[in-house]
Amino acid sequence: MGTFDTSQLLAILPQILLVVLALIVLAADLGTPRGKKRSLGIVTAVGLLIVLIVTLAWPETTEPVFGGALRVDGVGKAFQAIFLLSGLLVALISMDFRPLRQDGAYYAMLLFSVLGMSLMAAAEDLVMLYVAIEIAGISAYVLVGYMREDALSAEAGVKYLLFGAFSSTVMVYGLSLLYGIAGGTGYGRVAAVLLQTPFQLAMVAFLLVLVGFGFKVAMVPMHFWGPDTYQGAPTPITAFISVASKAAGFAVLARALHFLFPALNNDWPALLVAISMVTITLGNLLAVPQRNIKRMLAYSSIAQAGYVLIGITAGGVAGITAVIFYLLVYAVTNIGAFSIVSMVASHIDSDDIQDYAALSRRSPALALAMMVALLSLAGVPPSGGFVGKLFLFAAGIKAGLVPLVVVAVLNVIVALYYYLNVVKVMYTVRSEHEEDAIAVPAPSRLVLVLSVTGVLLLGILAAPCYNVMSNWVTGWFS
């Protein structure tokens, strides 16, 4: 264990700034009159932008800090940037979501959740990991049930909480098992001891821990909470959970597979391949019959998680870089899609796909942005989603996961159907409300512009982004 000195605090400066920001938001809440609390969203967004810039500008280290509890390396930094970006976009779209009551606690909870996720991305200690997951999780439970008056939201919150508590419990079994085996909590130490541990014991611990991670990622069979929670939660929070929470799950999963369970390197790939196949197929098939766009996107996000699992399973620089690239694209895309869902819901109070009829005539810009987002989710060039999938599949092929990639590619075709179905409804079905344009407030407009340009730029200028990320990832493998 290294000794503590104050310079170590600098390594978690972005996280400290997040706490400060949350406190500022809470304090500002007291001084803001009731009708003006929407402006707290701006404070949150600007604050998150600053933290994002600090995070990106901060040099990454390979040295662990706080006695090995955290390591803010390139991969950690990349994931942190994704969480911060998602938080920023979600704060912006939250400002315009009408059913939501605006107050400081909401934005503070959002910030705490981002904080927990940033710590998850860098945690290299069992206790730190657990604490970080809980910080992120508990804030998210509150946010999902934030519209207390709305029965659906409250129900979603409770379900999410129960499922989360349950998977946490199972995960803690696993963590305590690991502690019992190794007599320590640092990843390095546990990994070393696991190499001498009987296979069955290590595998049981791995499976138990995987339940906790799988819950965050929403992979089969830990996906059940997804659709119900997504449907009930306030739409901006749905976007947040579907993107940031999922990415956080992948961050801990990737790190744990690489640093905690190298002893099982020959055993977990088969399991993850199977889970990935089932996750992709189930998510896509169940998305097809959905009539509610939030439920459709929920199942689609389960399928998307399955694609990302290909990169996780493939591993190596190519695999992990592909995961990060895809999650970034996915964050920009999915939040864009949900921001439109949020605006439409604020205006017409419906999430039914058929109520998107003639959106292209009501609000051409919204329909266009939605189409770009959906095509990116479907993986149509020149969107970022296409390039991201290409990287994932290429990493999979290179790692010899050919059957998995074949299944994934076939599923992409299935997915095209339900994404294009929405496009069809927006563009070809007529409706009697065509004159009634949907209002697009300034913050949401900013999110839309960022999302559309992000999706296209990541698709067109894929190589430069990919190279930067791949430089961050190589630290793990050198």
Next chain:
Amino acid sequence: MTVHDLLPILTALIPLPTFIAFALIILFFNKWKRVSHSIAIGAMLLAFLMAQVVFWSVIAPDGHELAEHPLHVQIPWLPSGAEALEMGVLIDPLGAFVLFFVSITCLCIFVYSVGYMSEGGKHYDPRYSRFFAYISLFATGMLGLTVADNLLMLFIFWEIMGLCSYLLIGFWWEKNYPDPKQVNPRQAGLKAFMTTRVGDVIMLLGIAYLYSATGTLSFRELLSAETLGILKEMPSYIPGLSAAALAGLLLFGGTVGKSAQFPLHVWLPDAMEGPTPVSAMIHAATMVSAGVYMAVRMFPLLQVGFDIHHGAQLTTPMIVMALIGTFSAFMAATIAVAQDDIKRVLAYSTISQLAYMVAALGIGAYVAAAFHLIAHAFFKALLFLGSGSIIVGSHHEQDMMKMGGLFKRMPVTAITFIVGGLSLSGFPLFFAGFWSKDEILAVAYHAGFNEGIVLAVVVYVFLALGALLTAFYTGRQICLTFLGQPRSDHAAHAHEVSWTVYVPLIALALFAVFFGYIGIPEVFPLLGGEHSNLFHHFVGATLGTETLHQLPHPEQLDLLPFVLSFLISPLGLLAGYLVYGRKPLQAGQPDPLVKALGPLYPVLKNKYYVDELYDAVFIQPAIKLAKWVYKWVDRWFIDGILHNVARGAFGLGHLNRRFDLAVINGGVDRMTDGIKWLAQNGRQVLQTGQVQHYLLQVLFFLCGFGVLYVWGDAILAFIQRLLGI
């Protein structure tokens, strides 16, 4: 960072403004017509300025410096395996000149379109904004193609232009003609798209073949002496043909399609159904030039193995090019003589002039082809825009037989049109067309009679005859249009349209005259001098001497072609004047040619019946085949299989059901009851909405996985023992 370091980046940005204009117009500003054309012209002006900055920065009396160190920048665009797909821009002497003329002609045509599409501001076309969006996208395609540094990028922009061409030819898609045999814009667009597609696919094959043979598509690497040497020695799939020759032939297929050479020329005349600026831009100045440009670009590959000093053996692609070029040039010129539609005459003239370039390449006259390419772009754009001005000015009359006497009514158009016409016919000394055409003829004569290449003799004879015909039909056109008395009410009430129409005409007319002066051969009496042939020194340096065995330029003046060049054009024009100008036609009077040419006239009038031939040989059989395939392969065979599979499945299902009822039912009843009960409580069996069910399922799976992993071997062994394996 010096200015010179910034130039490649500036080059890379050239195609961007018009693309942004396209997106802005199509997405946001399509309701405001004036805003749309302002955006389009503003963007084109920006691209024009950037292109001119690049051109004037690199131009020098001697191109060797630029040829060895071209403006070049590239980025890895898509990491694919070990190698990344690279995208980049390249400006060498040839590219610089092409950029120069493309930016000028495009800008002129953009400005002109304002006047044309709004009829001088009086009557805006209903899809005015869309038109500007399309031509902006088109300009992006052409500028991008010009600066591309590899074949793939070139092909991408090539296809963008193909799309725009289709959209713009069919721009007035709702138009129908009473005569069902007359091609309407809808059909013309399709025809152009499908015909060029044939060439494009062949070209794509060539690109793929080159890539598989060399592993690169970058011009610099592909056309290096080393790669060419390998390709020259490498045998292809076809015996007797080197890889270089096969690739060259395939790529030339793209040129044949895009530049409308025989046998894929049929689309260009019908493409005149598009608005006239489109005809000028796409079907005269830029897109059709792209085909020849590509051939000029790839010329080192096409001529690999050609060595003038050792027996002067032309390579297979060169022979093909020379033959196709010569034939197309002569054939199109003859057809043009018998056309009455003012734009169709120009369309056939375009085919004919492009064929001059192709033929020039075929005998190794690389610089002459490039020179004629640019000169032609200027005067042909001028002629098309002039014809557009006539058409709008005389109330959409396109039949020359119904024109006449327009000189007095549209003086600016008339003078500029005549300048363009004289340039096209190669009128001596004063016009760009003379210098460029003369160079091709001079090289052909030199190669044929002094170097002893037999094919070049044929090329020379037919191109010279073609030039005579060109002068004749130009004279005919000018006389029919401008001289005499109006032969219809429309022509009688003709007038100039607006300044946006005739200012571009004047600008282009200047180039149609003066552009020739940078390419005067050194050996030319009086005008020629040591530095007179700037174009040759600059563009000729594009390809290093180690990769290119160009025909040496004639060092001495050959008297016969010199005199002939001087005589051909005036003679042809004079003949045109004698037939049509001296005694102008009266309204309703038939063309004197009908009688003079006798049975030949209908053949020319009907374009050698090539369309009818294609219809009988390709189109009708294709339709018949499609109907047959639909009836027998699809309906009978594939559907039949499906139906039988379905029937089989039903049968199997019935069998299964019996089995099910008899055997399985009893044992599984209880389980199905349980699942049914679950299903009744929720919409789906698994997604019940009840958290406790979810959690139970997770636990169930967890235990399952655990058991499988921990005791998997034991279970397997147990099962094996049970089964007695």
